[in-house]
Amino acid sequence: MPADKVPDTPVEVLVDLLTKAKEIAAASGNAPEELTSHLQKALDIASGLDEYLEKMSTQESEHLTELYKKTVSHDWDQVHKQGKTKFRLPKECITGHVEGQTLKMLIHISQAKRVLEIGMFTGYGALSMAEALPDGGCLIACELEPYLKEFAQPIFDKSPHGKKIIVKTGSAMDTLKELAAAGDQFDMIFVDADKNNYINYYKFILDNNLLKLRGVMCVDNSLFKAKVYLKDTTDNNGLALREFNQFVCADPRVEQVIIPVRDGISVIRRASVDAERMTAQCEITDDEVFRGIQGRPILDRMRLDGEVAYVTGAGQGIGRAFAHALGEAGAKVAVVDLDQVKAEAVTKELFLKGITAISVTADISKSDDVQRMIDTIVSKWGAIHIACNNAGINMNSASEDTSLEEWDQTFNVNLRGTFMCCQAAGRVMLKQGYGKIINTASMASLIVPHPQKQLSYNTSKAGVVKLTQTLGTEWIDRGVRVNCISPGIVDTPLIHSESLRPLVQRWLSDIPAGRLAQVTDLQAAVVYLASDASDYMTGHNLVIEGGQSLW
Numbered sequence: 004m005p006a007d008k009v010p011d012t013p014v015e016v017l018v019d020l021l022t023k024a025k026e027i028a029a030a031s032g033n034a035p036e037e038l039t040s041h042l043q044k045a046l047d048i049a050s051g052l053d054e055y056l057e058k059m060s061t062q063e064s065e066h067l068t069e070l071y072k073k074t075v076s077h078d079w080d081q082v083h084k085q086g087k088t089k090f091r092l093p094k095e096c097i098t099g100h101v102e103g104q105t106l107k108m109l110i111h112i113s114q115a116k117r118v119l120e121i122g123m124f125t126g127y128g129a130l131s132m133a134e135a136l137p138d139g140g141c142l143i144a145c146e147l148e149p150y151l152k153e154f155a156q157p158i159f160d161k162s163p164h165g166k167k168i169i170v171k172t173g174s175a176m177d178t179l180k181e182l183a184a185a186g187d188q189f190d191m192i193f194v195d196a197d198k199n200n201y202i203n204y205y206k207f208i209l210d211n212n213l214l215k216l217r218g219v220m221c222v223d224n225s226l227f228k229a230k231v232y233l234k235d236t237t238d239n240n241g242l243a244l245r246e247f248n249q250f251v252c253a254d255p256r257v258e259q260v261i262i263p264v265r266d267g268i269s270v271i272r273r274a275s276v277d278a279e280r281m282t283a284q285c286e287i288t289d290d291e292v293f294r295g296i297q298g299r300p301i302l303d304r305m306r307l308d309g310e311v312a313y314v315t316g317a318g319q320g321i322g323r324a325f326a327h328a329l330g331e332a333g334a335k336v337a338v339v340d341l342d343q344v345k346a347e348a349v350t351k352e353l354f355l356k357g358i359t360a361i362s363v364t365a366d367i368s369k370s371d372d373v374q375r376m377i378d379t380i381v382s383k384w385g386a387i388h389i390a391c392n393n394a395g396i397n398m399n400s401a402s403e404d405t406s407l408e409e410w411d412q413t414f415n416v417n418l419r420g421t422f423m424c425c426q427a428a429g430r431v432m433l434k435q436g437y438g439k440i441i442n443t444a445s446m447a448s449l450i451v452p453h454p455q456k457q458l459s460y461n462t463s464k465a466g467v468v469k470l471t472q473t474l475g476t477e478w479i480d481r482g483v484r485v486n487c488i489s490p491g492i493v494d495t496p497l498i499h500s501e502s503l504r505p506l507v508q509r510w511l512s513d514i515p516a517g518r519l520a521q522v523t524d525l526q527a528a529v530v531y532l533a534s535d536a537s538d539y540m541t542g543h544n545l546v547i548e549g550g551q552s553l554w
């Protein structure tokens with residue numbers, strides 16, 4: 004720590020005191036060697052901590068480095084003297100690397116999309132957090148001093164993440180009122196301005212639901228140079244922070260922990276609703292609608308954590324999108340395809356995203372392959388909870404010319420193959436007393452798509468719907484639900500064949516949605532059908548066709 008630096012955090016205060024104690028011991032000339040050695044050791048531990056944290060935290064981006072350098076080399080005294088800022092702003096206000104990285108990490112972990120910062124200063128914290136937000140994410144930064152917006156904006160403009168930041172100048176409380184009036188809500192709120200008002204910001208945020216159900220609030224300087232716990236504190240800010248910490252700790256609406264990084268960061272989250280406590284305050288109906296089934300809110304009920312899924316035809320198109328969706332929702336996924344290279348490629352994609360996956364090469368028109376696929380998955384993962392029977396083929400011919408080979412080939416994959424998969428997976432699931440089978444049918448089970456001729460395909464897919472309805476009703480009382488998804492015309496490699504490409508324009512005029520389906524349009528449906536949230540649904544044909552079957 005430079006000699007002229009005012010100690011700003013509990014660790015810096017310790018370093019300062021230990022340095023002084025060491026000097027006194029040295030000057031006295033008769034301090035025991037053991038005391039000097041202990042003092043040195045304590046000093047080494049305290050003074051090395053921040054530097055080590057700096058070094059071991061992931062490097063900041065070039066834009067953050069620039070912002071930091073520009074902030075610490077700026078003459079803030081001069082700016083204030085010139086009347087450009089209302090207050091004299093110390094450069095030490097800046098959050099800096101380790102704290103910026105902590106905030107960034109919290110955004111990643113909580114998957115926040117909307118963030119509110121109270122007290123932006125030169126935008127180091129704002130840009131750190133914006134870097135962790137997904138595209139389309141938004142950070143509203145409240146800042147009293149218009150000068151600071153002008154200061155930060157050029158660097159925000161250079162960063163690819165700067166466009167996510169909206170700076171609102173003026174009093175933070177006025178901005179909070181404006182946001183609350185507009186019904187705005189945030190996944191993460193970082194409070195870092197005006198220590199005396201922390202408690203008012205906090206109360207306003209909670210009383211007006213500015214923090215979302217799963218939201219996290221972070222509050223900076225909550226250790227305030229250790230003054231919050233030192234008995235002889237008289238400093239206003241230290242006392243305000245002490246009162247604030249006590250208030251939050253005793254507030255039944257939240258849970259908090261103070262992380263002793265730099266000057267302390269409180270991490271506060273809304274506690275789960277305690278119905279008894281709430282009942283005392285207001286009339287509520289304490290049931291599964293209020294609390295969620297087993298306390299799980301609706302989006303949690305669609306999570307597939309720990310479940311085992313397979314998807315056939317997962318090497319490309321709809322199957323690949325299903326495999327990603329199920330994996331993203333938490334399931335382990337067996338990527339099944341006739342084509343080993345494609346199955347392995349998708350497995351690699353999933354692995355890169357942190358999803359547990361294996362590839363299985365199988366021709367689902369062959370009963371031995373189907374059984375081997377099921378056995379492989381069960382021996383690897385011990386169960387099958389979700390069976391996505393998606394593999395299918397399509398051939399075109401006028402009905403009067405359709406050969407028996409074409410008919411048999413199509414049915415062997417689309418209907419016989421789907422049946423074999425349902426039966427083999429169903430046997431495992433019936434034994435488990437639980438399972439979700441999702442077959443891929445088609446809008447062609449409802450209408451006759453035209454002008455292309457595809458008798459075998461249409462008929463086989465109508466068969467898939469009836470197969471689904473029959474199994475769905477036969478097995479539901481033993482815990483196995485069977486449903487199917489009927490996509491409209493999906494933009495997959497299948498329709499980019501020479502013969503089908505000219506038809507796309509024609510199809511578009513038949514689709515109220517005005518576009519073909521993307522595979523991503525189908526992903527939520529497969530997750531829903533795979534999850535507990537759809538437990539009362541069986542034998543259903545979920546049609547997703549942009550309205551085409553209704554015209």
Ligand SMILES: C[S@@+](CC[C@H](N)C(=O)[O-])C[C@H]1O[C@@H](n2cnc3c(N)ncnc32)[C@H](O)[C@@H]1O
Nearest residue numbers: 096097098122123124128146147174175196197
């Ligand atoms: C500790 S600094 C914020 C540091 C910042 N979070 C960062 O990442 O570097 C506090 C900031 O809050 C601003 N501020 C103080 N009182 C405010 C108020 N009532 N409304 C909005 N901003 C305020 C100050 O101008 C100052 O820029």
